[in-house]
Amino acid sequence: MKIGIFSRHRGTEPSFEELVTPHMERLYRLAYRYSGSQADAEDLIQDLLIKLVPRIDELRKVDQLYPWLAKALYRLHVDRFRKSSRNPVEGGHDEHIERAAGENPDVFSPARAGLIRDLQSALQQLNEEQRALIVMHDMESYTLVELEKILDTPVGTLKSRLHRGRAKLRKLLKEGTVSMQRAC
Amino acid sequence: MNCEQLLNQLDDYLDGNLSGERRDQLERHLGECEDCRILATEAQEIQQALRETPVPPMRPGFASQAIKRATNHHRHHRRSFIAGFSSALAASLLVALFVGKLLPTMESTPGPGLSPPLIISLQQPRTVNLVFDVAAAMENATISIEIPENVEVPGFPKQHLITWKTSLQPGRNILALPLRGIVRSNSALVASIELDGRRKSIRIPIEVSDKKADPRAGLPFGRHV
Secondary structure, three states: OOEEOOOOOOOOOOOHHHHHHHHHHHHHHHHHHHHOOHHHHHHHHHHHHHHHHHHHHHHHHOOOHHHHHHHHHHHHHHHHHHHOOOOOOOOOOHHHHHHHHHHOOOOOOHHHHHHHHHHHHHHHOOOHHHHHHHHHHHHOOOOHHHHHHHHOOOHHHHHHHHHHHHHHHHHHHHHOHHHHHHHO | OOHHHHHHHHHHHHOOOOOHHHHHHHHHHHHHOHHHHHHHHHHHHHHHHHHHOOOOOOOOOHHHHHHHHHHHHHHHHHHHHOOOOOOOOOOOEEEEEEEOOOOOOOOOOOOOOOOOOEEEEEOOOEEEEEEEEEOOOEEEEEEEEEOOOOEEEOOEOOOOEEEEEEEEOOEEEEEEEEEEEOOOOEEEEEEEEEEOOEEEEEEEEEEEEOOOOOHHHHOOOOEEO
């Protein structure tokens, strides 16, 4: 394994900053979806960057860098999620949803804002694979073909996983499981 | 189309992946079956709510700050990795790689067994000072350390090739390399310096054992390679 710990910007090769800057916004969105708060999203991104700096030679060779970065972010998130007993999205979205609803009452009716809040709670009850897939596919609009690369999983398996995840979301919302838990 | 078939195709319908006759059949069924119509409506509302779930914008300046912190983190690591030129020399093991004038050979590695092995205690980190003694300043030289399987650098587990670019000053440049034995066996560490396609290496026999490190190993035993 080659570890360019102290590599410097050489000649015309892109620097680390030049490589990752164009992808930071999208990575941040994913990190926020995974973690549920701005502070945790920033932590996740920071950890990712620290892990990537020594791999700059590898980054320079990647043809399509964004899927590669998204995959690294997902793996890091899963690794942190498994080590932590804390649910990553617990309650983190509420404040931002309230603010967004207040600023855009035409888009976020009280009913829609309520549904979005309930969905955040329901998402916590999916397994991590289903949740990541719904985050990336249904919330961030990645195609299954793109996700095949990012998640290292065949499209057929992703379709089945998406089907089960959506069905579980509907069931949770329909049964009121989420609302009951929120009331507790 | 029956209700079960609709359920199987609902995801494709929601994602806009149904076309032509299949979509017409599904929509005809929705017109006829109230249960399925309610299901599809709820599913569409959920999809819309998921898409509309807001994400606060990234904090201005965060991207550049985070990138800077990440690169500085590793610069700091380098400073602690390449120790100062004067500290703890007497107490450390010394292995010297003398580079008088780089020869146009790719590699010159002495055979094994020509030097006594460095004793590294099992699980006890020990600092080995590698001395790069160069006749003239070397800009942008590549240093490579091939670490054998029976030892590791604390903080770099399972990393057996560490390579980076640096500049060397004329005279003795010292790299303090902490090593920890992980498997009781014999092996060799190879330190190399490369500039403009030319390379010099030194092979350092290593023995990982329960023995305490021999204080006599404090003497330089590197060789001109």
